Each structure stands twice: as structure tokens, then as C-alpha cells.
Amino acid sequence: MPKVTVNGMTMNYEVKGQGTPILFLHGSGSSWRMWEPQFDAFSTNYQMIMPDYRGHGDSSKEFPNHQYDHHVIVEDVKAFLEALHIERIHVIGVSQGGQLATLLAIKYPTYIDKLVISNSYSEMPTLAAGWVLSISNFIFSLLPYNTIINIMMKFYKGDLYTQEVLRKSFSIDKKMLLAMKKAPFPTHMHLLHNIQASTLVMGGEGKVVTGVDEGKGSRIIFEYIRNAKLALFKNAFDPLSTMRKDIFNEIILDFLEERPLKKYEGVTIFDK
Numbered sequence: 524m525p526k527v528t529v530n531g532m533t534m535n536y537e538v539k540g541q542g543t544p545i546l547f548l549h550g551s552g553s554s555w556r557m558w559e560p561q562f563d564a565f566s567t568n569y570q571m572i573m574p575d576y577r578g579h580g581d582s583s584k585e586f587p588n589h590q591y592d593h594h595v596i597v598e599d600v601k602a603f604l605e606a607l608h609i610e611r612i613h614v615i616g617v618s619q620g621g622q623l624a625t626l627l628a629i630k631y632p633t634y635i636d637k638l639v640i641s642n643s644y645s646e647m648p649t650l651a652a653g654w655v656l657s658i659s660n661f662i663f664s665l666l667p668y669n670t671i672i673n674i675m676m677k678f679y680k681g682d683l684y685t686q687e688v689l690r691k692s693f694s695i696d697k698k699m700l701l702a703m704k705k706a707p708f709p710t711h712m713h714l715l716h717n718i719q720a721s722t723l724v725m726g727g728e729g730k731v732v733t734g735v736d737e738g739k740g741s742r743i744i745f746e747y748i749r750n751a752k753l754a755l756f757k758n759a760f761d762p763l764s765t766m767r768k769d770i771f772n773e774i775i776l777d778f779l780e781e782r783p784l785k786k787y788e789g790v791t792i793f794d795k
Contacts, residue, residue, distance in 0.1 A: 524581070529602035530595075532583035536574040536603070540566030545613040545779075547573045548600070548620030550642075550762055551703055554580035554694035557617070560765050564772035569779075572612075574603055576623065578703065580694040591699075591706040593619075597626045604634055613779060615639040617762045622709055625718070625744070629711060632719045639775055641725040642761035644740040645712035645747070663704070668697040685765040715747035722751040723778045725771070727760035728791065737761065745793065752784065753793040 526535050537555045539562055549557040555573035565571050575582040576596045586592055600623065604612065613636045616624030621643030628635045663671050672693065679685045695703070726741030737760055745753035754774055759766045770787050777784050784792050 526581070527603065527606045529606050530599045532577055532585070532599060534574050534576070534583070534599060534603050535581035536572060538573070539571040540569055542569045543613065544570045544572055544609060545615060546600075546604070546609075546624075547571055548576065548614065548616035548623050549573070549579070549692070550618030550620050552579070552695050552700060553689070553692040556580075556692040556694075557688065557762070557764070559688060559691070560768035561772060564776065569613075572607070572609075574600070575694065576600065576620075578695060578699050584699060586702075591702040593623060593626065593706065593709040596623055597630060600627055601631050601634065610634070611636050613637045613639075615641070615775065616643065617641045617764050618643065619703075622711075625715070626709060626711060628718045628720055628722075629714045632717070635718075635720040637779055638718065638720040638722040639725070639778065640722065640744060641763050641771070642727065642737060642741075643724075643744065644737075645715055645744050646710045647708045663697075664701060668700075671697065671700070679766075682766060684768075685762070688765045689762075712743060712747060715744060716749065718748050720750070722748045723754070723775065724748070724751055725754045725763055725774070726756070727763070728755040728757045749795075751795060752778065754784070755791045755793075757789040757791075759789075 524535055524537050526533050545565065547558050549555060554575045558573050577599050578584055578591060586595060611634060614624045621640040624638060625640055628638050676686050724741050724745045727737040729738045738755055741753060741755060745751050756763055756767055763771045770790060774784055
């Protein structure tokens, strides 16, 4: 797999397919392998560019001042695009990758052609969510890494496919996991109006198993971005790229190719 040195770090990445390029930004703790459910759907007509961002996969693990920082990763991604001589690209991000994609679109709008934000938030959802995060950080600090992963997989009880993909793509150790979970949330709701790209927002409808209202988070992003569409999925949550991979893929392809978004059972589409 190719690597490139950018912004003082080495970024590992994978490329599949040929055609119009799409940058895929994976979720927290994962790697480029998270995108396996998208390989067949996208690599036929698009070039999938899938980096492991800083702290993940086979990319560099060190952060300035030893502090996990989403904004540093955004600068890495921007430098990565420059190193590949890419001036404009579609960007798809899931979960933390959605936050990174959004921050990239806010700070460097000229790089973004079309933007897809899935299972993401523009602010810490609630005070309760912050308390739950703090408590989970403390509990996780006491547990073996494999136990932590097994606890996380219980959220996907009955969805063996999602469990398989996530287990294969996990790429961080316990130290990086805790550093990532303790990092300040990159609040950016007040900046969403600066996004110029045509945007597709996707998320689970209502509260997910952790008690966080993913639907509310997706609606806020949709409302604050001027040129946006929204797809909310019933009985599914982060990551939709595995839990509802076929519909996820079809909706994004229709969006990228500027076709009307189709109706699906269990999916509600909103437009402006």
C-alpha cells in the first residue's frame, strides 16, 4: 500500500478503481478497511482514495504535544490532497470521518466538490452524552483492550456483518483509543453555514442504543448547511456504511450523479 509524507507525518492509504476521485474518511478507531462494503459499488466508476488518518492504521501515531487533535488531522488530510495533486474531490465521511470531512469543507471549501456526512454531529449532542463519555472513559481505562472491543460489539447484537467489518478494520491500541475519546469535541455548528458544497447528510432516526439522539444531530447539520439533503434511517445507526450498506451506497451514488433520491422502506428523505 502506498504511503506519503505530509505535515510531518506518514500517511498510509489505499486506492481502488479509476475515474472521478472520492476521498473516503473512516470512523474513529478504524482504518481504510472499513470501506470494504463500498468497494464493489464505487470502484467500478470512481477512484476510491482511502487514507488511514493520523493515529490510525499504518499511518503515524504521534500528535503534536501528544494531544489527539481533530484539527491536526484536517491539516494532514489537506496536505495529503496536495501531495496527490488533487485540487477538487468528492468527500465521504462516516462518524468521526464525517466530522473531519465537515471541518475540511468549512476550512478549505475549494477542495470539496460534493460532500457526504454520515452518522456525525456538529456539537456534543447533550450534557448527558458528555457525562456518559466521561464515565465510559474511566471504565475503559480499567479494562483490557479486547474486553473494550467486545463491549462495543454488543451495540451490534444480531448484525454479524457489521461486527465482522468493524473487527477487521479496528487499528488503534488502548492508549490511542483513550486519547481519542478524551480529546476535545470539535464543535462547529456555528460554522456549518460556510459550507459551499452540495451536501448529503445521513444518519439514524432518533436515539441510538447509546442514548444519543443521532437523528437530532443529523437534522441540525442539514438545517445549517444551505445546499443539503437529508436521509434518516429507522432502526439503524453508526455506521450506516455497514448496517445499511446497499441503500447507503445507492443513495450516495444517486446524489453524486445528480439523480433524484429514490424512496426506500425505513428511510425518510428531506430536501430544501
